[in-house]
Amino acid sequence: MREGEGDGLIPLKSGDTVCILGGGPGGSACALALMQEGRRQGIDLKVVLFEQKRFKEHTQYNQCIGVLSPPLETILREMLGLSLPPGMAKKEMAGYCLHGDRLDLPLTGEETGHTWAVSRADFDEFLCDRAIEAGVEVINNRVTGIEISAGDVLVYSEGRNCRAAAVVGAFGLDDGSAALFEEATAYRRPDHLNTIITRLYPGDDFLKQMGPVIHAFLLSFEGLEFGAVTPKQDHLSINIAGRNVSSRVMLNFLRSAPVQRLLPPQNYREKPLHYFRGKFPICPARNLFGHRYVTIGDAAGLMRPFKGKGINSAILTGVYAARTMVRLGVSRKAFQSYIRDCSELTGDLWYGRALRFLTNLSTRFQFMDRLLKIGGEDPVFMACLFNSVSGHLPYKTIVRQTATFPVAIKIVRELVNRFVLHTSLRPGPRSKKGEAGLTP
DSSP states (O other), rough: OOOOOOSSSOOOOOOOOEEEOOEEEEEEEEHHHHHHHHHHHTTTOOOEEEEOOOOOGOOOOOSSOOOTTHHHHOOOOIIIIIOOOTTTOEEEEOOHHHOOOOOEEOOOOOOOOOEEOOHHHHHHHHHHHHHHTTTEEESSOOEEEEEEEESHHHEEEEEEEEEEEEEEETTTTOHHHHHHHHHHHBBOOOOOOOEEEEEEEEOOHHHHHSSEEEEEOOOOTTTEEEEEEEOOSSSSSEEEEETTHHHHHHHHHHHHHHHHTTTTTTGGGGGGGOOEEEEESSSSSSEEEEEHHHHHHHHHHHHHHOOOOOOHHHHHHHHHHHHHHHHTTTHHHHHHHHHHHHHHHHHHHHHHHHHHHHHHHHHTTTTTTHHHHHHOOOHHHHHHHHHHHOSOHHHHHHHHOOHHHHHHHHHHHHHHHHHHHOOOOOOOOTOOOOTTTTOO
């Protein structure tokens, strides 16, 4: 054990500095919350935020699709005293449609609040600007090293160095920053899926015809866990995720029959596509906090493993970490309070991982269409699908609401039809051609 890692909380005091690596939603929210909570507690803190991107220049691509879902507006208002500025929300999403290999099912359910499509660069700039207005210093340099000792932290960058009482990892799954944390601490980055993102510009008429519906795809072909097509203001954002996704897998996804039913014919061939590669976590990081360090958001891996709501999770964990540092301290013992505050996220992880496993099993053995058929017949299972895709309810709640005898009987019936009797799939009563119907 390092000296200073004992039972003390190591409280922050006036004049102390906290360094944050990463200026995305989690990092900016943490920085702003540190300033706000410090003032409430009468502690004059200095907060330094390292972020290479200059959001105002819009020169970098963000792997996040840029959809703000409930209860984000409530989180911003109640935790940070912020409201989305006029013009930030580009388009309100009105629903979800789930696609299998042959069957498409529009999902129905209740969701409190609004789901908005936004420009991620604009949203990141908005949060970062609010942090700057609160007194946070932003350094647009790359961090090159971290030293953590008993008494303080030293952060090296390509510009100047920063000595601090604690360091916050808000760097997502950036390999360079994660490697620095792993070298300096016991932190080990979380397991993850890779993502490929591209954009299509089908024209205003097609976007209007398509409507503000997010389309999720659970298809049975190798290398793909899921895909999604999200209509934005002037384009479609298309993303796929899996262990080994690539531009070739994306092209196969775009050429697949379920996606071609949705997209304009041959649209993907009209112009060369630009691909963007990223990753997102599917489990918590190991040793995500310790003596004078804590990680938040994707870096911590504290997000829903299937429907991420990554922006919400990043902001929540950023605020929780800030409150822990100001109210208690920056020791390993103090950060135990942080992980308790994240219990809504951590308590749902095993349920989410189980559902993800069952979903992957269903697509692998071409059973997903039969689950969509059940969703079209049974309102309880429809609610399960809607809440899983929208992320409206915790997985624990979804499992408990869905674990009913009638649903179990229908699943067993379809298992027998698929794997014992080998009967052909018959669409349920909600099925319609082009909506919830079989491929012609």
